[in-house]
Amino acid sequence: MVTTLLVAVVALALIFDYTNGFHDAANSIATIVSTKVLTPFQAVLLAAVFNFAAYFFIKDHKVANTVAKIVVEQYITLHVILAGLIAAITWNLATWWFGIPSSSSHTLIGGFAGAGITNALYLGAPALSAVNAHYILTIVAYIVLAPFIGLIMAYIITILILHICKRARPAVAERWFKRLQLVSAAMLSFAHGTNDAQKVMGILYVALIASKVINSGAPMPEWVPLACYSAISLGTMSGGWKIVKTMGSKITKITPLEGVAAETAGALTLFMTERLAIPVSTTHTITGSIIGVGLTKRVSAVRWGVTINLVWAWIITIPISALIAGLVFVLIHVIG
Template identity: 50%
Template sequence: MEAHLAFPLLIALIGVALLFDFLNGLHDAANSIATIVSTRVLKPQYAVAWAAFFNFIAFLFFGLHVAETVGKGIVNADIIDASVIFGALMGAIAWNLITWGLGIPSSSSHALVGGLLGAGTAKSGLSAIVWSGVFKTSAAIVISPAVGLFLALMLVLAISWIFRKFTPQGADRVFRKLQLVSASLYSLGHGGNDAQKTMGIIAVLLYSQGLLTGGFHVPMWVVLSCQAAMGLGTLLGGWKIVHTMGSKITRLTPAQGFCAETGGAITLFMATHLGVPVSTTHTITGAIVGVGASRRLSAVRWNVASSIIVAWVVTLPAAAAIGALFYGLTRLF
């Protein structure tokens, strides 16, 4: 570990981490609210406030397993210093801004993991990598959307049978109310999994500076700061991505929106419990595709879905390259 940072620099780096968390909320706000907006259950301004609230209170419902994975389960915590953290954050932030500007729903989570891998490897080579954590996170790239797709598809089939005697208008009335519940659950899952990634980054920064007593852990002020930053980002929203997620992939009814959100929420709850830093973007996209495919395969705009998949594949190496670059820049000073 390097010599201790001057206090103003430490505060500035924590500020950069919270900026990433804010941008994560901004970038991924669409995941929480796309379906509830596209089904016109809530107007966008109310939907973001709804999502932001449940994002913030997520820490009350989940442990901090994901924060621990990010803090010490991707790159060896003992080699992490302020330069590695800076490189990781800049890699993630830069990639988030690029994809946000283009309206591409890539993964903030995997951008952060990529940035951390790039900066850590730039410092200490491949020996810095905790391969078990990387494999777990990489597997989630495939597994989380698949689980989201499967659960959403099963929910659609079950609901179609349960509500088979309802008129379409009657079913819509029921699910417009139920979507408020499913959107809340999804926002809880989003806040619970995504905010913990920044908690892990700040905690390992404090650990590298010898500021955590009793070993690696996440202080409560870090938890609250990260949840607040993500909630604020969600409140400001990302409307380009809402449009892509909510209507370009497939058109949704309230019942289908409920199934997509519930399938996504269950997936996030399981991942957070297991300490796996999954992508909320991947999860809800898989769920929306599952809902669309339940009608017929042609209901899914596969050209849009495929362009999103390309962005997913590129995210990890792109963020890693940017993270390594920024780490290298810090070595010049």
């Protein structure tokens, strides 16, 4: 029974990773598509290749370790993980369908935490005893900090570029920035892979511990990162065109120069947070970067109505995912 359930959990985790890929493909390719530097197919191919390239360079999996510690080990069961994954996939697909660039990362974290809390209540323990407050508070803090850091970095990078290139001929500058955008989009796709694939690695790692396949503290089996990077890359190949439209054109109009600035800022923010072992949202980060680029022109260049709707999606993602996971966990026990 445990083996069958574990197989189901692994399959659902990789399905979530796949949905993360096509849901978050927009993060790394929206600007390069909207500036017409690449066609949509060329863009997703570039993003998928660099999503997977992270597998060969990132070996310490700090973000995965953080995700694995969100729920206290004694409350982690395969049913908790199963409920969290079902909730995360459900919310991911719903937001993708409506073209809302919510965070796949926070969906997964909210689902995992919500199922853990429900399990604690089911066992008669205090709800919050199921989660490690330090990790949850850090993640919640970076809902605000990650886009703000991206915004500030994009603003500074854009101003620096404009200053350096103030004497350049516009046609020559645009040609060079179209080439540079290939580099910045590749950087952002690589950073997306390093941060987002690791979240599912953390879930699979605790699933293997919960099912007694490995002991707590044991090294992560090599097939876990290989499977996660493969799934997210395949998902990216599937694209996410509704979200591409929102990210690439509805927040602010993007030029190749601004695309380079936004993608570079987003990538640097993700590299920094990965080193700090903080599972941040790629969606939030690049959105903040795009806003930062828009602010260099004027405040009204940013379509604040669209931005406010995005912020509301960010705010409700964790609690709604947690609620869905709790309901699924109860349903599993009722059926079981």
